Amino acid sequence: MLKRNLKRKITKQELSMLPRAFDIVGNIAIINLPRELRRKEKLVAQEILKLKNIETVVNKIGGITGKLRRTPYKVVSGKKTFETMHKENNCRMKMDISKVYFSPRLASDRLDIAKQVKKNEKILVMFAGILPYTLVIARNSKAKEIYAIEINKSAAKYALENIKLNKVDNVVFIRGDVKKVIPSFKRKGMKFDRIVMPRPQIRDTFLKYAFSVAKKGTIIHFHDFLKEEEIPVVAEGRIRQEAFYAKRKVKILRCKKTGEIAPYKYRVRVDFQVL
Helix, strand or coil, rough: CCHHHHHHCCCCHHEEEEEEECEEHHHHHHHHCCCCHHHHHHHHHHHCCCCCCCEEEECCCCCCECCCCCCCCCCCCEEECCCEEEECCCCEEEEECCCCCCCHHHHHHHHHHHHHHCCCCCEEEEECCCCCCHHHHHHHHCCCCEEEEEEEHHHCCCCHHHHHHCCEEEEEEEEEEEEHHHHHHCCCCCCCCEEEEEECCCCCCCHHHHHEEEEEEEEEEEEEEEEHHHHCHHHHHHHHHHHHCCCCCCCEEEEEEEEEEHHHHHEEEEEECCC
8 A cells, every 4th residue: 555655756666665564563653764765764654644543653774782672763754752552462562662672563472372371370471571472461361470571671661561551460570681580580499380482682592591490391482583494493403402401301392483584584483391
């Protein structure tokens, strides 16, 4: 529809460079235009603003950076704000997209995990952000307790707001580094029935921390980033290697793509059980 509306306003070559899709978070549309189209970004944004419920259009001007996973954006048209309220899977989530990491493309992944949760499970969510996985599980399952850990100060602020906003009473939020918080869980003898690991794209797998608070039968949902030809061998290899170091045995249950992050490169989720 966007290309059709712009057909008479930009050249065929420019039209061919227009991204196939854009993300919508709350009432903010996020576009990622190539440099060749930057001089036409206002024109593109004005067309997007005509869509229902879109109040702000921002252009992504850089990649995700650092352990806080922040992305630089520029307001192109509409209200000059990066803060919005996003609705998904029976949840409402407030956030500032310039200060926290959030992907609307993972909505089905979050619900898929929530549907696997059994009654009275005790769950750990690492890299919890503004609590998308935590809240979707809390609102769409009968989990007993959900512990969520996040290091980003801005994300923590919104996480606490979102707990109140969604009226969930089984969520324990902890602001801190996974590498420091989980050893404290271990010292207290805490174990979890399910561990969710929507980790950032970094070298450390963090699996040794997950294994340290996993009991026999724990299900772990591990996110990895792989090229097409690496799926599923590389991710499963990492899991088995970390299990060997932790002196644990595992059973791979499923490996599925949860989104394309670059041409022929994907975010994948491997579900496995600790035996």
